[in-house]
Amino acid sequence: TTSSSGLPKNFLWGGAVAAHQLEGGWDADGKGPSIADVMTVGSATTPREITQDVEAGKYYPNHNAIDFYHHYKEDVKLFAEMGFKCFRTSIAWTRIFPNGDDAEPNEAGLKFYDDLFAECHRYGIEPVITLSHFEMPLHLVHEYGGWRSRKVIDFFVRFARTCFERYRDSVKYWMTFNEIDNQSDYLNDFLMATNSGLVYPEGTPAKDREADMFQASHYELVASALAVKIGHAINPDFEIGNMINFTPFYAISAKPEDVLFAHKVNDLRNWWTDVQVNGEYPEWLVKYLEREDFRPDATEEDFQALREGTVDYIGFSYYASNAVQYDEQSGYAFKPDGKQLAENPYLPKTEWGWTVDPLGLRFALDWLTDRYHKPLFIVENGLGAVDHVEDDGSVHDPYRVDYLRQHVQAMIDAVRLDGVNLMGYTPWGCIDLVAASTGQMSKRYGFIYVDVDDEGKGSFARSRKDSFYWYQQVIKTNGGNL
Ligand code: BG6
Numbered sequence: 073t074t075s076s077s078g079l080p081k082n083f084l085w086g087g088a089v090a091a092h093q094l095e096g097g098w099d100a101d102g103k104g105p106s107i108a109d110v111m112t113v114g115s116a117t118t119p120r121e122i123t124q125d126v127e128a129g130k131y132y133p134n135h136n137a138i139d140f141y142h143h144y145k146e147d148v149k150l151f152a153e154m155g156f157k158c159f160r161t162s163i164a165w166t167r168i169f170p171n172g173d174d175a176e177p178n179e180a181g182l183k184f185y186d187d188l189f190a191e192c193h194r195y196g197i198e199p200v201i202t203l204s205h206f207e208m209p210l211h212l213v214h215e216y217g218g219w220r221s222r223k224v225i226d227f228f229v230r231f232a233r234t235c236f237e238r239y240r241d242s243v244k245y246w247m248t249f250n251e252i253d254n255q256s257d258y259l260n261d262f263l264m265a266t267n268s269g270l271v272y273p274e275g276t277p278a279k280d281r282e283a284d285m286f287q288a289s290h291y292e293l294v295a296s297a298l299a300v301k302i303g304h305a306i307n308p309d310f311e312i313g314n315m316i317n318f319t320p321f322y323a324i325s326a327k328p329e330d331v332l333f334a335h336k337v338n339d340l341r342n343w344w345t346d347v348q349v350n351g352e353y354p355e356w357l358v359k360y361l362e363r364e365d366f367r368p369d370a371t372e373e374d375f376q377a378l379r380e381g382t383v384d385y386i387g388f389s390y391y392a393s394n395a396v397q398y399d400e401q402s403g404y405a406f407k408p409d410g411k412q413l414a415e416n417p418y419l420p421k422t423e424w425g426w427t428v429d430p431l432g433l434r435f436a437l438d439w440l441t442d443r444y445h446k447p448l449f450i451v452e453n454g455l456g457a458v459d460h461v462e463d464d465g466s467v468h469d470p471y472r473v474d475y476l477r478q479h480v481q482a483m484i485d486a487v488r489l490d491g492v493n494l495m496g497y498t499p500w501g502c503i504d505l506v507a508a509s510t511g512q513m514s515k516r517y518g519f520i521y522v523d524v525d526d527e528g529k530g531s532f533a534r535s536r537k538d539s540f541y542w543y544q545q546v547i548k549t550n551g552g553n554l
Contacts, residue, residue: 075549075550075551075552076549076550076552077484077488077549077550077551077552078484078487078488078551079484079487079494079550079551081550082157083157083494083495083496083497083550083551084157084158084198084200084245084449084495084496084497084498085155085156085157085158085496085497085498085546085547085550086151086156086157086158086159086160086197086198086200086496086497086498086502087151087154087156087159087160087498087499087500087501087502087503087519088159088160088161088200088451088452088498088499088500088501088502089140089159089160089161089162089500089501089502089503089505090161090162090202090205090206090207090250090508091161091162091163091164091167091205091207092106092108092109092134092137092162092164092205092206092207092506093108093134093137093501093505093506093507093508094137094138094140094161094503094505094506095137095139095140095141095164096134096135096136096137096138096139096140096141096142097136097139097141097142098132098134098135098136099135100141101167101178101180101181101184102167102170102178102180102181103164103166103167103170103178103181104166104169104170104171104172104209104210104211105125105126105166105209105210105211106164106165106166106207106208106209106210107122107206107207107208107209107210107213107265107266107269108134108206108207108266109126109132109134109135109210110122110123110124110125110126110132110210111123111132111133111134111262111265111511112130112131112132112133112511113131113132113133113510113511113512113526113527114509114510114511114512115510115512116423116424116425116510116515119261119262120262120509120510120511122261122262122265122271125210131527131528133506133511133512133513133526133528134506134511135528136528137505137506138503138504138505138506138513138522138524138532139532140503141184143532143534144187144188144191145191146534147503147520147534148188148191148192148194148195148197149195150503150520150534150536150540151195151197151502151503152195152196152197153544154502154519154540154543154544154547155544155547155548156195156197156502156547157196157197157198157496157547158197158198158199158200158245158496158498159192159197159198159199159200159498159502160199160200160201160202160451160498161188161199161200161201161202162201162202162203162204162205162207162250163185163201163202163203163235164181164207165203165204165207165208165209165231166181166207166209166210167180167181167182167184167185168181168182168231168234168235169209169227169230169231169234170209170211171209171211171212172208172209172211172212172224172227172231173209173211173212173215173216173223173227177234182234182238185238185239186238186239186242189239189242189243190242193242198244198245199239199242199243199245200245200246200247200449200451200496200498201235201239201243201245201246201247202246202247202248202249202250202315203228203231203232203235203246203247203248203249203299204228204248204249204250205250206250206266206267206508208268208269212224212227212269213265213269213271217269217270218268218269218270218271218288219267219268219269219270219287219288219289219291219292220268220270220284220287220288221291222291222369224269224291224295225291225294225295225298228292228295228299229295229298229299229302232248232295232298232299232302232303233299233302233306236299236302236303236306236307236310237306240306240307241307244309244310244311245310245311245313245449246303246310246311246312246313247312247313247314247315247387247451248295248296248299248300248312248313248314248315248383249267249292249296249314249315250315251267251315251316251317251389252267252289252292252293252296252314252315252316252344252348253316253317253341253342253343253344253345254266254267254317255267255268255270255285255288255289256285256340256341256408257408258278258281258282258284258285258408259278259281259408259409260408262509264281264284264285266508267288267292268284268285268288268289268292270284270285270288278407278409282364282366283366283368286361286366286368287368287369289344290368290369290370290374293344293347293348293378294374294377294378296314296348296381296383297348297351297377297378297380297381297382298377298381299312299381300312300381300382300383300384301377301380301381310384311384311385312383312384313383313384313385313386313387313449314344314345314348314349314383314386314387315387315388315389315451316342316344316345316386316387316388316389317388317389318341318342318388318389318390318436318440319341319390319391319392319393319394320338320393320394320432320435320436320439321334321337321338321341321393321394321395321396322334322393322394322395322396322416323395323396324395324396324397324414324416325397327398329398330396330397330398332398332404333396333397333398333404333406333412334395334396336404336405336406337396337406337412338439339354339356340406342443343357345386345440345444347378348382348383349382349383349386349444349446350382351378351379351380351381351382352375352378352379383446384446384447385446385447385448385449385495386440386444386446386447386448386449387448387449387451388436388440388448388449388450388451388452389450389451389452389453389500390432390433390436390450390452390453390479391426391452391453391454391500392426392427392428392429392432393416393419393427393429393432393435394413394416394427395413395414395415395416396412396413396414397412397413397414398412399411399412416429422455422456422457423456423457423458424456424510424515426456428455428475430475430478430479430481430482431482432482433450433453433479433482433483433486434482434483434485434486434490437450437482437483437486437487437490437492437494438486438490438492441490441491441492441493446493447493447494447495448492448493448494448495449494449495449496449498450483450494450496450497450498451496451498452498452499452500453476453479453497453499453500454472454475454476454499454500454501454517455471455472455475455476455517456501456507456515456516456517457469457471457472457515457516457517458514458515458516459516459521459537461521461523465535466535466537466538467521467535467537467538468537468538469537469538469539470538472517472537472539473538473539473542476499476539476542476543477542477554480497480546480551480554481554483497484551499517499543500517501516501517501518502517502518502519502520503518503519503520503522503534504516504517504518504520504521504522504524505517505518505522512526513525513526513528514526518537519536519537519539519540519543520534520535520536520537520540521534521535521536521537522534523535
């Protein structure tokens with residue numbers, strides 16, 4: 073049942089995207105606006121602006137994105153040509169419940185995903201579905217203050233139940249919240265808005281933001297657990313995972329304070345997974361909340377739900393690693409203001425300042441296995457880079473192939489040498505799409521080039537990059553030929 077690479081024969085090779093970053097059709101067929109629809113375009117140095125509503129004269133790249141909404145047949149066909157076994161995308165919450173608190177779902181939205189999943193199955197491609205990928209209904213942000221409100225649990229659960237029932241026979245692999253741990257960086261406006269629909273006026277004290285983060289996270293974790301339980305009742309064959317952004321934090325030196333501090337930071341980044349896998353809050357966090365006098369609203373029923381709704385597998389993204397340095401003044405408490413981060417002299421960086429660290433992926437797989445003993449699924453990995461189109465239309469992207477080859481090698485080592493139970497690998501942005509953090513098209517991840525620029529201009533034509541043929545070969549040989 074394994075190949076020469078050591079990967080199982082049924083290994084889920086594929087690619088990953090998210091609805092808001094590729095679909096476009098932001099108000100088509102009854103879809104409502106989401107938080108992603110009020111984010112302007114930014115750059116490596118300028119953050120995206122989050123406006124109150126859609127404002128005239130501003131450019132919102134997610135509105136049309138790459139118009140997958142109208143091109144999906146052509147795109148799925150290209151995925152099939154690469155040999156995809158699975159395709160990870162999300163269901164835009166606002167296609168199904170345009171306002172989030174609607175009593176009835178929008179049939180046209182449900183129908184779109186029926187058609188998309190049927191198209192995948194035509195080619196033997198298994199959909200892998202994230203329920204909430206940075207796409208909270210804007211109405212829930214305005215009316216309820218996002219995930220600050222307990223009421224949002226019910227709205228999410230209704231959305232999850234609707235999807236599980238409708239797609240009971242067409243989707244087997246699910247994830248609840250994309251990169252739920254991003255909000256550990258509670259000083260970052262983009263991450264708070266995309267994770268939890270939390271939007272702040274300038275000058276909001278850090279302590280208030282941190283308190284919101286714990287409250288919103290608690291409600292999300294309860295919603296996630298309830299969804300897992302309901303999903304299993306609807307179809308016991310469902311595999312439902314969580315989804316985290318796994319960024320290892322290395323100690324900058326062998327100084328014991330640095331080592332202990334790095335350990336604490338890794339704990340801080342991973343407590344969401346502790347809850348989603350173990351069904352309870354870790355000891356250190358209970359103490360931390362007490363010590364800092366954070367008192368999130370949490371009931372006995374909530375804790376029971378957390379215990380009953382633990383996940384089947386851990387889905388995670390891996391792009392880069394970070395390094396940290398202990399400082400006397402802050403002690404072992406990590407504050408996401410960048411002051412305790414350190415430059416790792418051993419690692420190169422991308423044009424967007426992300427470290428390139430293939431061995432970090434093996435570290436991630438080993439670390440997660442040792443700590444949780446669950447099947448793992450790498451649902452994002454990749455290099456955002458500027459591509460150049462030659463006169464004949466080809467795109468030579470050896471830098472992307474290099475990046476992916478080294479990461480796939482690290483992943484194979486983790487399986488073959490370390491015994492990691494890995495379900496699959498879906499590199500991010502398998503077709504060029506709108507970057508989440510910057511809103512740019514020019515930060516490209518795809519095997520498939522899409523002719524759209526940072527202003528939304530272009531022919532929207534699709535073409536195969538060199539990496540397309542490389543990945544096709546990797547899948548064909550089940551990782552035997554990198
Ligand atoms: C992850 C997200 O954070 O990283 C994706 O789940 C995102 O939505 C990806 O696109 C890459 O980040 P970026 O900002 O380069 O698009």
